[in-house]
Amino acid sequence: MERLDASELAHRLARNAEAVCRHYLSAGRRQGAYWLVGDARNTPGRSMFVRLKETAKGPAGKWTDAATGEHGDLLDVIRASRGLVDFKDVADEARSFLSLPRPVLQPASANVSVCRPKAATGSADVARRLFAMSQPIERTPVETYLRQRGITALHGTGSLRFHPRCYYRPDEHSPTETWPAMIAAVTDLSGHLTGAHRTWLDPDGFNEATLGKAPIDTPRRAMGDLLGHAVRFGVAGEVLAAGEGIETMLSLRCVLPGMPMVASLSAAHLSAILFPDLLRRLYIARDNDPAGDSAVATLLDRVQSAGIEALVLSPELSDFNEDLRLLGADALRAAIRGQIAAQDVARFMELAA
Known part of the structure; x- marks a missing residue:
């Protein structure tokens, strides 16, 4: 059975560029040698244009979004319009559109050359x-x-x-x-x-x-790659708050709107976050469970070894989003006011008053 790599799939799609656009970018329309649409997710509009046939400006199937500067080929159109992430899913969808059979995977060996996508799943x-x-x-x-x-x-x-x-x-x-x-x-x-x-x-x-x-x-x-990294809100300086969940940290920002914060996404990753060079005081937003307690203990050891001041913020309920939803912003603000350094109340909290 024929095996096709990404470049060959893109080439075959380009030979059927208008049909691809009519199927995956149905919110757009043809204008001359181009298909116009809002973006690769099939949003109505005219900022993205797909070349339907080869011209002096380039080959068929290539597209550019004038609003964002993004560009790509028809495999990217399939990925974006269908919300796909894994290359395998994109390739399967392309083969289905082209009425091609799916490849039979052969075991890798010293005598078998396997074509791999540039971006591996989850990379x-x-x-x-x-x-x-x-x-x-x-x-x-x-x-x-x-x-x-x-x-x-x-x-x-x-x-x-x-x-x-x-x-x-x-x-x-x-x-x-x-x-x-x-x-x-x-x-x-x-x-x-x-x-x-x-x-x-x-x-x-x-x-x-x-x-x-x-x-x-x-x-x-x-x-x-998650280890040591985080989802960031604000630019970290001498003071930073770190916790597990996105919703947890955004709840704290409701009462500490001026404080930079990071969400590590799990207890294990919280204990391994990397510290900015300028950091002098770290607030650790604790989740009220055994995993949260273990993460805090590990992180405290690392913070103190780095010569950084550490203060633990504890919720009344399971986490700070639950405190915000069930106890209210005023109660959360009062609880946090009593847990942060006095100099940080005016610096980071007064905007929420």
Whole structure:
């Protein structure tokens, strides 16, 4: 059976560029030698143009989004319009469109040459592509989701984006599903994107059972290089707050709006976060469970060994988002006021008064 690599799939799609556009970019229309549409996610508009036939300016199938500067080929169109992440899913979708059989995988050996995609599943490259395909959270289900969880301070949330059709697969033997999702950029201390975190959302809205997350087995997953890195809100200086969850740290920002914060995404990753060079005082936002206690203990040892002052912030309930939702912002503000250094009250909290 014929095996096709990414370049050959892209070439075959380009030979059928208009048919590809009519199928995957149905919100657009043809104008001369180009297909015009809003973006690769099939948003109505005219800022993205796909070349339908080879011209002096380049080959068929190549596209450019004039609004963002993004560009790519028709495999990228399939990936973005269908909300795919894994290259295998993109290739399978392309083969299906082209009515090509799926390849039979051969075991790797010294005599077998295996073509691999440039970006392996779950890699930082895939994470960067996913984040680039997503849109700012303003007036999207992500903004609604956060506000329904009591989070109203959404300044400095450029690390969060919305994807309307992010693919989810329960396991390798299950069919792929599509759900809206909050996409978070995981970055290193220099701001370089190393990974991404997905929170799939319930399209039917908020309820107390799921707190707005999609009703699936694992509504949160991360990809890429996470160790030591985090989702960042604000620019870290001498003072920083660090915790596990995105919603936890955004809840704290509702009462400490001026304080830079990072979400490590898990207890294990919280204990391993890297410290900015200028850091002098670290607030550790503790989750009220055994894993949270263990992460705090490990991180305290590292902070103190680095000569950095550490203060632990503890919630009344299971975490700070639960405190915000069930006890209210005023109660959370009063509790945090008593746990932070006196000089930081005026510096970071007064904006919330």
